[in-house]
Amino acid sequence: MSTAHAMSRGLTAEWIKLRSLRSTYVSMASALAVALVVGVIDTASVAQHWATLSPSERASFDPVGTSFDGLQFGVLAFGILGVLASSSEYGTGLIQASLTAVPRRSVFFAAKAIVVGATSLVLGELFAFGTYFVGQVMLSRSDLDVSLTDPDVLRAVGGAGLFLAAVALVGLGLGALIRHTAGAVAVLVGLLFVAYGLGRALESWSYLPDRLLLANASLVIGQVHVHGDHVRRIPSLGLAYLDLGLYLAVFLGLGAWRTRRDAQ
């Protein structure tokens, strides 16, 4: 039995699993709703009040980043999609059926990661481009909109979608590592949001912890330029992508390791 063939069967099985649960549709629909609603409100507000904004407020305006104000909350839904894909197997006991069907743990975990990663990448890019275009329509009322052909715009919009997929995979690794939905979601929220405060607390010592945080990496990845008074907390674009790679390596690695242990 070739590994390639075992993998292709594993991918089909995982794809059927992901498509056949209501939670997949609910989490993605809620991510899209929040991204669009908050994005529209923020871009419309900027467009409406542009004439009265102060010079410093104008300087910190990012035509792409402002469209993504809502997508930053949608991140949590992508992370939870990933968490559920693995933690629900353990929570419901389904893991027993899954592993008797696909007993090679490396094939099982890799197939799940590929299906969740690919699905969330496609949806993440759709959401990012959709939110971007809707945002530009609102901004065009005050001629603040940009085009995908402008410098760094395509890079920022594509990067925002990629970031969503990366968070989904971090969630998948956490779910496989912790095997409990609530625990894994709590750690995910900690990584995405609570860690920001921890980074701030360490600033008198070093800005490096700030620059290793997903929240700060997402700012440079999903914006055309970084500006304002928090610029020292933000990693360079290269370091931001290195951060993503590190998070993926650590959490997918831990998830793969735990998956090889006895499935209780």
Added chain:
Amino acid sequence: MITVRQLTKRYRSTLALDEVSFTVVPGRVTGFLGPNGAGKTTTLRIVMGLQTPTGGRAEIDGRAYRSLGHPLREVGSLLDAAAVHPGRTAENHLRFLAASNDIARRRVVEVLDSTGLADVARRRVGAYSLGMRQRLGIAVALLGDPPVLVFDEPLNGLDPEGIHWFRNLMRTFATEGRTVFVSSHLISEIARTADHLIVLGRGRVLADCAVDALVHGPGSLEQAYLTLTGSAAEFRTSPRGTVAR
């Protein structure tokens, strides 16, 4: 055929299995008996590749479960009827399992029909009764039409009609030449169906014999079983008053 050789499983300080060896041969129903906590489920989980033994090995027709290319077509199992996602329909549960082992889609319809679940196949499993989940578990076991069948406490939750149906099913499988291995903690559940018994107590094999051979002289099968396992009960109070396995 299922072969278990010197199987040992240790959880920290607890020795769950202590050099367990036995063979389950095709063409008959083999009952796997023992009080709660005797190590039956641990043994079956190791046979099915879900747990790694501390020592020894378990093989299906000479091969470790994890090395099987299409495991569902070689071994069908029902270890825990709750091993389903409550939000998924029975049909989708069977479909993903079929896809993972190159089993034809039409086989999903067949096992749904033969287990009496065809009418509820598109309902989410969360709404199922325990008996319906048990039937779904049996449908999963039959999905790959396998020569070896392993059932852990399959009668739990089945109604009298379901029990009757399942007993006949096991007899039919054995007559067809399949290997049928069924665990239970109640000898009365299994005595009339099984040809052969393997009795486990405190992680050791206490008996491996034909059903008839378990009764020595006068007394019921139940009595013989209680005598055999009496010294191997799961929980006993230690002198310090703590409960130890």
